[in-house]
Amino acid sequence: MTRRKLPLLLCIATVAVALAIVAIAQTATPAPAAFATPLNNNQSGAVSNGFTTNAVFAADEAIFMEEEDIGDGLGPVYNARSCVDCHAQPNVGGTSQVTELRIGHTDGAGNFVNPTITINDGANTIPNRSLINDRSICAQDSANVPGAETIRALRATTNVLGDGFVEAIDSNTLLSIANAQPGQSGGQIAGTFIQVPLSEAPGQVRAGRFGWKNQQASLLSFAADAYVNEQGVTSRLQPNESTTVCDTVADPEDHNDANGLADIDHFARFMRATQVPPVDATLAATSDAQAGASLFNAIGCNICHVTSITTSPAGTVINGGAFTVPAALGNKIIHPYSDFLLHNVGTGDGVVQNGGQATANMMRTVPLWGGRTRDRLMHDLLTFTRNDAILRHAGEATGVINNYRSLSTTQKNQLITFLQSL
Amino acid sequence: MSRAKSFLLVRLALATAALIALQACNHSSNGAVPAEKPIAVATPQPSPAASPTATPKLPPPSQAEVEAALHRVFGDDLVAIANSQSFIAGDFNGDQSEDLAVIARPTAGKLDDVNNELANWTIQDADKAFIPPPGKKVVVPPKQERPRVAPGEQVLAIIHGFGPSGWRNPDARQAYIIKHAAANFQGTAPSVSQKAIRAMKLPVETEIIKEIRDNKKGFLFWTGGAYAWHPEQG
Numbered sequence: 174m175t176r177r178k179l180p181l182l183l184c185i186a187t188v189a190v191a192l193a194i195v196a197i198a199q200t201a202t203p204a205p206a207a208f209a210t211p212l213n214n215n216q217s218g219a220v221s222n223g224f225t226t227n228a229v230f231a232a233d234e235a236i237f238m239e240e241e242d243i244g245d246g247l248g249p250v251y252n253a254r255s256c257v258d259c260h261a262q263p264n265v266g267g268t269s270q271v272t273e274l275r276i277g278h279t280d281g282a283g284n285f286v287n288p289t290i291t292i293n294d295g296a297n298t299i300p301n302r303s304l305i306n307d308r309s310i311c312a313q314d315s316a317n318v319p320g321a322e323t324i325r326a327l328r329a330t331t332n333v334l335g336d337g338f339v340e341a342i343d344s345n346t347l348l349s350i351a352n353a354q355p356g357q358s359g360g361q362i363a364g365t366f367i368q369v370p371l372s373e374a375p376g377q378v379r380a381g382r383f384g385w386k387n388q389q390a391s392l393l394s395f396a397a398d399a400y401v402n403e404q405g406v407t408s409r410l411q412p413n414e415s416t417t418v419c420d421t422v423a424d425p426e427d428h429n430d431a432n433g434l435a436d437i438d439h440f441a442r443f444m445r446a447t448q449v450p451p452v453d454a455t456l457a458a459t460s461d462a463q464a465g466a467s468l469f470n471a472i473g474c475n476i477c478h479v480t481s482i483t484t485s486p487a488g489t490v491i492n493g494g495a496f497t498v499p500a501a502l503g504n505k506i507i508h509p510y511s512d513f514l515l516h517n518v519g520t521g522d523g524v525v526q527n528g529g530q531a532t533a534n535m536m537r538t539v540p541l542w543g544g545r546t547r548d549r550l551m552h553d554l555l556t557f558t559r560n561d562a563i564l565r566h567a568g569e570a571t572g573v574i575n576n577y578r579s580l581s582t583t584q585k586n587q588l589i590t591f592l593q594s595l
Numbered sequence: 596m597s598r599a600k601s602f603l604l605v606r607l608a609l610a611t612a613a614l615i616a617l618q619a620c621n622h623s624s625n626g627a628v629p630a631e632k633p634i635a636v637a638t639p640q641p642s643p644a645a646s647p648t649a650t651p652k653l654p655p656p657s658q659a660e661v662e663a664a665l666h667r668v669f670g671d672d673l674v675a676i677a678n679s680q681s682f683i684a685g686d687f688n689g690d691q692s693e694d695l696a697v698i699a700r701p702t703a704g705k706l707d708d709v710n711n712e713l714a715n716w717t718i719q720d721a722d723k724a725f726i727p728p729p730g731k732k733v734v735v736p737p738k739q740e741r742p743r744v745a746p747g748e749q750v751l752a753i754i755h756g757f758g759p760s761g762w763r764n765p766d767a768r769q770a771y772i773i774k775h776a777a778a779n780f781q782g783t784a785p786s787v788s789q790k791a792i793r794a795m796k797l798p799v800e801t802e803i804i805k806e807i808r809d810n811k812k813g814f815l816f817w818t819g820g821a822y823a824w825h826p827e828q829g
Contacts, residue, residue: 323793323800326819343631368634380634490630519690519755519769522819523799534799555725555820557739561717565820567769568690571757575768578715585713 201483204338204505206451208543210234210265212257219265221446223501224337233443234265236436241404246426248310249419250292250299251405256440259330259403263546266334266447272327272554273403275303275524276318285525285533288322292418299415303524304402311419326522327553328385332543333392335449336383339509339540340392341484341491341502344368344380350479350512357476362569364477364514365535369527372397372410374493382513385552386526387537391492396440400427408437449507450543456594465591468584472576477538477569478510510541510595519567520551544595559589650686651759653693658682661697664762668754668770669716672708673699676749676777684762685783687753688817689799693761696804696815698777699752701744709772710743716770718742721751721815724823726795742774751776751815753822773822776815778808786816791828 209220216238221230238257241247252273253259259269280286290299293313309315318325351364367387368378372394381387389395397410407414408427414420427435434442456462469475485491487503514537521534528535536552549555550562566574580588661682665675675681681698688694701709708714720742744750750772757767783802786792792803795818803814805827812827 320794323787323797325795325797344634345632348634379631485631494630519688520820551820553820558712558741560713564715564717564769567755567757571766571769575766578768582711582713589713 199486199504201504201506204335204484204502204507205448206335207448208264208267208334208451209448210334212261212265214238220448222337222448224446224499225442230443230446233439233446236439237443238265239436241406243310244422246406246422246424248308248405249314249414249416250306250309250316252306252308252403254404256399256404260333264334266332266444267450267543268332268547269330270549270554272329273307274305275324275326275328275522276305276322277303277324277524278322279324279523284530285324285523288319291317291319292416297416297418302415303526306402306405306415309419310405313418314416324523326524327555328522329549329552329554331384332450332540333444334447334543335507335509336392336395337445337447337502338449338484338505338507339382339513340445340496341489341498341505342382342482342513343485343489343491344390346482346485347380347382347513350482351514354476354512354514358473358569358572361572362476362516364512364516364538365528365532366514367528367532370394371493371495373495377493379492380513381527382537384526385522385536386524386528386532387513387515388526388528391441391496392444393437393441393492393495396437396444400437400440406436408435410437445502449509450546450595452508452542453545453594456590459590459594461587461590462594463591464584465587465589465594468580468588469591472580472588473573474577475510476573477512477514477516478541479512480510481506481508483507508542510544511538513540514538516570517568518570520553520565522552541592541595545593559592560585650691650693651761653684653761653763656682656684656695656762660763661695664695664754664767665697665699665752667765668768669699669752670708671702672705672714673750673752673772674702675699675752680780683780683783683804685802685804686756687801687804687815687822688755689786689801690755692756692758692767694756695754695762696780697752697754698749700747700749706744706746712741715768716752716772718744718772718774719821720774721776721822721824722774724818724821726818726823744772744774748774749777750774751822771822773815775808776806776822776824778806781805781807781812784814789814789816789825789827791825792816 205222211218216231216234219231219234221227240254257265259271260266262268277285277288287301287303305316348366351366354362354364367381369381369390371377371391379390381390383389383395397408400406401411406426407424409425412425429435484505485498487498487500489498515532515535517535523533525533556562556565563577662675676698683696684693753771754762755769756762757764782805786801786803797819801817803816805814815824
């Protein structure tokens, strides 16, 4: 090589290295996966996904686990005193065996109508609310379910582990999945994409993705909604109690701490910092599970239980401008086994929330990640084997489930082994 | 190349690399990546329901059709009890598609296939269906053992319909084998006609099968996830 060419080569090499660094920076990488929020009162073992330090994560987890009392604003009606009372299996933020009750009725035109609940011996009512709380801070607040409310549905606790990555999915990605489904299924499957209001960005909407009816689009909205509806604690985003009977604490009850953050901010930050549920690596590596994974895709389960989604790039502004996807959550590949869309697979509960009347009998595709930690299945927890859960799918899923019915016993076992590895 | 030119070239390369790196950093952290694009999809309004289309009126089932449907779904594992009183059609699960219920028994030698945990049907016991108690709100459903069909036991085989042609549709293969439900059929009726069902506040309105079982009047109904038997009241 001549001395004259050296600067030119150096120049090319420098630019190539820079381009390579850029390419690596923009390549999607797997989201960190672990059950890393063990049920320890001192939060030992809590490991975040990198969105926060482990110390901050543990502090947020402590608030997620905190038991509220009347002085904190608990109630007047509520279901549990702490997030972890329901979100606990197998780690803090997971699921549980607890279901809650939603009720209502239909009018003459077939529209779902929210009930008016009577309390305090008929002296007060809780209007326009399908959720029935099981507990109250005083006897007067015990709810009487009116006999005219002919719809009664159970809903299981949802898992929130890994939900920071779900929040970071671009709404357009979910819409693309919905648009592709009819073509993938001979027109049988068409996920319903809904956009719902964001509490933290008034006037803005975004693709719903949290809750059995996709009624929330951001984790902060979800946290505020759950805090007021499950624990009865009002916040800046949900400042109104469902009833004021026996209520002694001024609203909003969730105040900012010394760091300027309210509990709902800590809840949201905790959820955003959780790692995604990991697979059972040993089982997943078996030939049966791998064959089952292939069958899962071959018969069409993956049309709704989508195997891989990549989150928005870091820096993307989401939630109506209220949140920017951080590096820890951006451009990450996740395996949720859900399309986060609403479908009618014959298991609907007749209840309408944010999606309009046509969604009464639709439910969100349950993410199957972490599914091996549950033995009561489907949204009402009334199915106990994976085979029965599969066979319970009808409606839009009919073609796919008929494909399952055509599998041999060996193949069905392989597919179920795969499901048990998730 | 002169020394000055070489020096310039190296400086230019370093500057270019720095610019590329800066651009990348901007993309990943400073909001140069565009915000999530708003989607022009109408936010759902509380408009009238896609009003529940009535279950299409279909001709009554014939014995031959019933046997063909039973064979399509259960293969040779079940055999229909051959008489015209042993089957009945209606929208038992409330999805506006006609379903079929047939009294049947396991074929001799096929009991293991009928009871196979991975069979293409769900076995339920109409006397053990879990119905959430109306007085409780947060409910922990019980775990139940999977029921098994006994040799020669008469069961009710139910095929859920799919689409306008209901149980006759070749794709209609969602099926249940119900223990303690094979009885004398007394017709169908809307579920809301029964006070006991109204009190249960089930998520769907369906048609029930009125039956006489062990000399007791009652009805078989869909809870939303299972078939259950209830004695008639009043």
